[in-house]
Amino acid sequence: MNGWHGRLLRINLTTQTTSIETIDPQVCRDFIGGRGVAMWYISKEVDPQVDPLSPDNKLVFAAGPLTATPAPTGNRYMVVTKSPLTGALAHSNSGGEFPTWMKRTGFDLFIFEGRAEGPVYVWVDEDRVEVRAAAHVWGKDTHETTDILKAETSDEARVACIGPAGENLALMAAIMNDKHRAAARSGVGAVMGSKNLKAVVAMGNKNPDLHDPTAMRDVSVDTSKNVGADVKKGSNMRIYGTSYVPQVTNTLGIFPTNNFQQGTFEHTKNIDGDALKNQYLIRHTPCYRCPLSCGRLTEVPDGKYKGKGEGPEYETISSLGSGCGVHDLAALVKANYLCNEYGMDTIGTGMTIAAAMEMYEKGYIPESVIGQPLKFGDHDAMIDMIKKMAHREGFGNDLAMGSYRLCEKYGHPEIAVTTRKQEFPGYDPRGSQGMGLLYATSNKGASHMEGDVAYEEVFGVPVKENPLSTDGKAELVKHFEDAFALIDSSGLCVFVAIRYVFSKDRLIFPQRLSEMMNFTTGAGYTPEEIMKAAERVYNIERLFVLKAGSTEDTLPYRMLHEPLPDGPAKGKVVELDKMLPEFYQLRGWDEKGWPTKEKLEELGLTM
Amino acid sequence: MRINVKLIANYQSLLPAGTIGNTIELEAPAGISVLQVLTPFGVPLDDTSVIVLNGLTVDLNTPVSEGDTVAAFSAIAGG
Numbered sequence: 202m203n204g205w206h207g208r209l210l211r212i213n214l215t216t217q218t219t220s221i222e223t224i225d226p227q228v229c230r231d232f233i234g235g236r237g238v239a240m241w242y243i244s245k246e247v248d249p250q251v252d253p254l255s256p257d258n259k260l261v262f263a264a265g266p267l268t269a270t271p272a273p274t275g276n277r278y279m280v281v282t283k284s285p286l287t288g289a290l291a292h293s294n295s296g297g298e299f300p301t302w303m304k305r306t307g308f309d310l311f312i313f314e315g316r317a318e319g320p321v322y323v324w325v326d327e328d329r330v331e332v333r334a335a336a337h338v339w340g341k342d343t344h345e346t347t348d349i350l351k352a353e354t355s356d357e358a359r360v361a362c363i364g365p366a367g368e369n370l371a372l373m374a375a376i377m378n379d380k381h382r383a384a385a386r387s388g389v390g391a392v393m394g395s396k397n398l399k400a401v402v403a404m405g406n407k408n409p410d411l412h413d414p415t416a417m418r419d420v421s422v423d424t425s426k427n428v429g430a431d432v433k434k435g436s437n438m439r440i441y442g443t444s445y446v447p448q449v450t451n452t453l454g455i456f457p458t459n460n461f462q463q464g465t466f467e468h469t470k471n472i473d474g475d476a477l478k479n480q481y482l483i484r485h486t487p488c489y490r491c492p493l494s495c496g497r498l499t500e501v502p503d504g505k506y507k508g509k510g511e512g513p514e515y516e517t518i519s520s521l522g523s524g525c526g527v528h529d530l531a532a533l534v535k536a537n538y539l540c541n542e543y544g545m546d547t548i549g550t551g552m553t554i555a556a557a558m559e560m561y562e563k564g565y566i567p568e569s570v571i572g573q574p575l576k577f578g579d580h581d582a583m584i585d586m587i588k589k590m591a592h593r594e595g596f597g598n599d600l601a602m603g604s605y606r607l608c609e610k611y612g613h614p615e616i617a618v619t620t621r622k623q624e625f626p627g628y629d630p631r632g633s634q635g636m637g638l639l640y641a642t643s644n645k646g647a648s649h650m651e652g653d654v655a656y657e658e659v660f661g662v663p664v665k666e667n668p669l670s671t672d673g674k675a676e677l678v679k680h681f682e683d684a685f686a687l688i689d690s691s692g693l694c695v696f697v698a699i700r701y702v703f704s705k706d707r708l709i710f711p712q713r714l715s716e717m718m719n720f721t722t723g724a725g726y727t728p729e730e731i732m733k734a735a736e737r738v739y740n741i742e743r744l745f746v747l748k749a750g751s752t753e754d755t756l757p758y759r760m761l762h763e764p765l766p767d768g769p770a771k772g773k774v775v776e777l778d779k780m781l782p783e784f785y786q787l788r789g790w791d792e793k794g795w796p797t798k799e800k801l802e803e804l805g806l807t808m
Numbered sequence: 809m810r811i812n813v814k815l816i817a818n819y820q821s822l823l824p825a826g827t828i829g830n831t832i833e834l835e836a837p838a839g840i841s842v843l844q845v846l847t848p849f850g851v852p853l854d855d856t857s858v859i860v861l862n863g864l865t866v867d868l869n870t871p872v873s874e875g876d877t878v879a880a881f882s883a884i885a886g887g
Contacts, residue, residue: 661883769863
């Protein structure tokens with residue numbers, strides 16, 4: 202096969218045995234790769250009702266067909282499993298270098314199953330696979346773990362691992378790779394921890410064969426040139442990375458502030474891209490083969506928040522910054538470093554602390570339970586809470602369950618800003634209606650990465666949509682969900698994909714991405730066929746989520762019943778009922794959101 | 809009348825030299841449109857920019873009122 206290796210590595214951690222299996226080429230073609238093919242295996246092998254932290258759950262690492270090809274940003278992998286946070290589906294994406302190194306082992310997928318008796322790590326050097334004891338790194342943070350495991354395998358290898366948060370089964374635990382990059386959301390790190398799997402170390406020289414190497418090189422070079430031309434003109438993504446976004450969302454009044462109690466933050470200038478660039482930026486740190494280079498190495502050189510690492514990205518500035526009312530930039534940067542070192546999703550971490558802050562201020566959780574005051578804006582208290590969450594100490598044990606369970610436990614579920622029990626990212630949907638529909642329907646719970654229509658509603662890419670209007674949003678959300686399923690399955694990064702390998706229509710069309718897929722795999726997709734395959738991926742995921750019992754597509758109380766009190770979207774709630782019926786109809790789902798028999802037949806799926 | 813012009817991130821360089829922050833206040837004639845406010849700054853007035861009036865999506869010919877803020881940023885994927 203080309204593009205796809207057509208091979209997977211299965212690692213049974215209970216028996217500590219490994220096997221190599223071929224992947225049916227038709228499955229690759231029908232489900233594209235990466236997220237899609239991983240989901241096909243999860244769907245076939247995992248009972249949707251399984252306890253996500255039991256040995257019966259499986260954890261899949263999946264590289265796409267474009268991973269480790271010349272395609273610019275062909276450097277992604279997906280982690281797919283049943284989520285302990287949402288009780289539904291997790292598919293978390295990451296870049297950096299590990300995904301490319303993983304693909305070069307000669308496998309498209311690693312499937313981890315069972316549970317090791319004690320801590321282990323898996324070392325994959327092409328077909329040489331070892332399950333090794335990891336007691337000596339258990340308890341260590343992601344940076345120390347990475348250094349130690351590279352030293353005892355190869356400096357040329359790359360490491361994906363969990364930190365203390367994953368070991369302690371915190372439901373916002375991430376899987377970190379290359380120290381600073383995260384498959385962050387939905388508690389994938391807790392699933393890894395439940396298997397006693399501390400790390401995966403990968404290395405190899407098996408680049409995938411390409412169907413038409415010359416054509417693939419040409420289209421990749423041309424795409425890189427297009428990215429480069431924008432960078433040369435002064436692209437915000439190169440200058441600031443995503444840290445330029447707070448000024449944008451604050452201007453539109455959708456910058457989550459104090460646990461989504463407001464949509465504007467008076468201290469935005471203290472935590473925005475200029476502040477970060479002028480005070481702490483050292484240099485840009487691109488993922489492998491990325492011409493955009495939005496990553497940034499930063500350092501707080503001295504003081505009590507001294508530290509060095511990558512980021513923070515916009516979502517972190519939103520969750521640990523404005524979300525918690527925090528505007529001390531050094532403390533915010535330090536909080537980001539700690540989350541990376543402990544292996545935690547910054548969105549879930551920040552917004553859970555934000556919910557706790559609101560409950561503290563309203564008197565719903567007494568100081569005696571928390572052990573200290575926990576007011577919005579108290580950055581030192583926020584940092585204390587992060588440490589306690591990772592180690593499940595004291596009140597941190599409650600926080601480690603995420604905001605939904607926290608708010609329910611203390612009798613105020615209306616404070617939790619979640620869907621499918623997962624915390625919202627940094628776009629208040631009351632001022633971005635399409636995002637509201639996305640959060641409500643997302644298979645993985647609230648996530649911008651499920652089909653980020655903020656590209657159009659907020660960023661004007663490729664065209665500007667009025668964020669306050671519900672008109673046409675059902676169609677837009679459906680289309681973007683499918684487009685993101687395609688991007689995630691291909692192995693590309695959305696930042697470059699949306700702008701450079703799709704058409705510039707309102708309903709973006711994968712003309713160039715189809716070419717890349719065909720030059721790589723020889724599958725001969727038409728753009729229509731590949732979008733249909735993406736819709737197939739979305740629907741097989743939907744079936745799993747519904748069968749897991751996560752059947753309600755709705756939004757938390759605040760979004761439906763508490764109008765935004767400030768900013769351009771003042772007075773707005775999400776008008777979900779204006780969009781949801783049309784969305785179901787366009788999806789070919791019934792009035793309760795279940796795919797119809799006709800839709801499943803059209804996609805070649807069965808209930 | 810007094811109005812505000814806010815040019816975000818890389819568009820800040822289009823503000824007059826010496827401007828602190830991303831916003832300036834300026835005097836403008838009554839009836840001036842969003843388009844007319846931004847033209848002298850050299851903001852690209854095409855689909856490479858996102859332009860809002862008081863944070864809201866409007867037609868660029870919309871007249872600006874006393875105290876309004878016209879904001880612009882480069883249209884780019886991110887976040």
